[in-house]
Amino acid sequence: MKNGRIAVPSNGKGGLEATRSGHFGHCDVFTFIDVENGAIKQISTIDNQEHVQGGCMVPVNLLASHNVNALIVGGIGMRPLMGFQQAGIDVYHDSERPEIKPVVEDLIAGKLSKIQEDQVCGGGGGQTKPA
Amino acid sequence: MLKILLVSIDKTSMSALKAGFEEHDVQTGWAESGGDALSMIAQRDFNLVVTDENLGDMTGLEFIKNVVSQNPMVNCAAVSTLLPEDFHEASEGLGILMQLPVRPKPEYAKELLEHLKSILDLAIETS
Numbered sequence: 514m515k516n517g518r519i520a521v522p523s524n525g526k527g528g529l530e531a532t533r534s535g536h537f538g539h540c541d542v543f544t545f546i547d548v549e550n551g552a553i554k555q556i557s558t559i560d561n562q563e564h565v566q567g568g569c570m571v572p573v574n575l576l577a578s579h580n581v582n583a584l585i586v587g588g589i590g591m592r593p594l595m596g597f598q599q600a601g602i603d604v605y606h607d608s609e610r611p612e613i614k615p616v617v618e619d620l621i622a623g624k625l626s627k628i629q630e631d632q633v634c635g636g637g638g639g640q641t642k643p644a
Numbered sequence: 645m646l647k648i649l650l651v652s653i654d655k656t657s658m659s660a661l662k663a664g665f666e667e668h669d670v671q672t673g674w675a676e677s678g679g680d681a682l683s684m685i686a687q688r689d690f691n692l693v694v695t696d697e698n699l700g701d702m703t704g705l706e707f708i709k710n711v712v713s714q715n716p717m718v719n720c721a722a723v724s725t726l727l728p729e730d731f732h733e734a735s736e737g738l739g740i741l742m743q744l745p746v747r748p749k750p751e752y753a754k755e756l757l758e759h760l761k762s763i764l765d766l767a768i769e770t771s
Contacts, residue, residue, distance in 0.1 A: 517694060561765055565762055565763060566719075567741030567742070567759070568762075568763045569715055569716075569739035570729075573716075589737075590737025590738065590739060591709070591712055591713075591738060592739035593718050595712050595713060596717065599716060599717075633737050634736055
C-alpha cells in the first residue's frame with residue numbers, strides 16, 4: 514500500500530505499539546495508520562461503538578465514515594466482510610501475530626493477504642489468535 | 645416507516661408476529677419461498693427480514709447466507725428449533741438479530757423492533 518488509511522482493531526488504548534483485538538466487533542478501539550508514499554505518516558485511534566447482537570454493520574459504517582481503505586483482522590464474520598467489501602474497504606487477514614506494528618508493516622510492503630470468504634468466522638473457519 | 649419482510653411457506657405461521665408488527669408503525673410484506681424473498685430484496689429496501697426455519701427451496705439459514713451475500717445491510721431474524729448454543733454456532737458470522745420460536749407470538753414483534761431500532765440508531769451515530 515502506497516497511500517491510504519489502515520485500521521486495526523486494538524486492545525486498550527491502541528496505537529502502533531499496542532496489541533490487536535481478536536475480533537473486530539468487540540475491540541476497545543481502532544488504531545488508524547495513515548500511509549503516505551509507502552511510509553507511516555500518522556497514528557490515531559477512535560473508540561469502537563457498543564456491540565449489540567446483529568449490529569455487524571455498525572463498525573462498517575464507523576470505519577467507512579473515517580475514510581478507511583484497509584482493515585487488518587484476526588477474524589471476521591461473513592456479514593461484516595460483505596459489508597466492508599460493499600463499502601470499498603479491503604480486508605486483510607493475519608491470525609498469528611498479536612502485535613499491530615509487524616502486520617501493518619507487512620501490509621504496507623504488500624506481504625499481507627486479503628481474507629478469503631472461506632476464512633470467515635462460522636462453520637469452523639476463521640480461527641483467530643490475537644487477544 | 646419501517647419495512648419488514650416475512651418469509652414462510654405457511655402464511656399462518658407468521659400471522660401472530662405480523663399482527664404484532666402492525667400494532668406499530670410498520671409495513672409488512674410476505675414471500676412464500678427463499679427465491680421469491682431474494683427477488684423482493686433485490687428490488688426494494690427492507691429494514692428487517694424474518695425467515696421461517698424451512699422455506700421449501702432452502703433452509704432459513706441458507707436463505708440468510710444468500711441475503712448477506714446479496715445485501716449485507718439487510719437485518720435478519722430467524723425462526724429456529726435449535727438450542728440457543730447450537731443456533732449461535734450454526735449462524736455465527738451472519739449477524740442475525742434474534743432467534744425466534746416456531747409460530748412467534750406478537751410480543752416478539754415489540755422485542756424485535758426495539759432491538760432493530762437500537763441498531764439503526766447506532767448506525768446513524770456512526771455514519
